[in-house]
Amino acid sequence: MKKTAAAAPIRVVLADDHDLVRSGIKALLSLVEGVDVIAEARDGKELITLVESLNPDVVMTDISMPGMDGITAIAHIHETHPEVRMLVLSMYDTVDFVKRAVANGACGYLMKDAPPFELEQAVRSVMATGSYFSPAIAQRLLQPSEPTVDDELTHRQVEILKLIAQGRASKEIAFELGLSPKTVDVHRARIMERLRLNDIASLTLYAVRKGLIKP
Known part of the structure; x- marks a missing residue:
């Protein structure tokens, strides 16, 4: 990934119930200058606790996690910390999932099989413009959806x-x-x-x- 100078580090909290997935995402983000992964969570409840104590700039979370899922956590964080940018990183690409995430407070959505450079693009975009949707997800949003x-x-x-x-x-x-x-x-x-x-x-x-x- 190309490193870009930043005036202040973008502080990120990761949430995924798979340790290997979190480690991989963290390793990729560590290559991006000005992005700092400050904590990791295994479920939505732990994610909320970390956000309360650390007040990060960006949350990058999976949707499907044991106990409290990502959507529930996103809704809670959006209500209590609306300034935190929430980015979904998921294996699910249906319109239903994307619209549910956005309706509950997510401002970005990308797939787990996205190319590595897209992680940096997504984090920087949600900070700069307030939103990011990968090309594949944007195309899905143009399709009619079934009821959520x-x-x-x-x-x-x-x-x-x-x-x-x-x-x-x-x-x-x-x-x-x-x-x-x-x-x-x-x-x-x-x-x-x-x-x-x-x-x-x-x-x-x-x-x-x-x-x-x-x-």
Whole structure:
């Protein structure tokens, strides 16, 4: 990568649940003059904690992570630290993912298979212009999109769907969310009705396709 002088370092926090991926991204960014990776997170909750304590310039995060996912973390950070530029680095390139990320506060999106020089381009662009979308993603945005999971389900239903897709029983879900098992069952029935799905396998497939859980 070409090194470019910068008046002040751009402070970056990385978030990805795969150590090898984070190490690779950090190594590439270390070649860019004026960009400093100051911390790394393995999930959305850890990312929020780091942003609270370090107040970085840029967050570069995956979407699909265990526990709190990237979208939820982005929404929280955008609300509490709107000045932080949030850049999604994902393996998912569907319009649904991109629009969900942007709707929750992301200002940039690029793919994990992007050429290395694009990392520098993305970081500098979100700092200079407030946004960056790789050519491949920009092309996707021109295509018509299907309804997002947020269009189809309430926040509580999304929470329950994720746990159902992870194989949790109604009692486990009820305990984790502070609900009664009967309430969880009612939510599950409504989720199936709204999505027009008839079994747990179909719900799980939907959750994978929408990026709510990893395949």
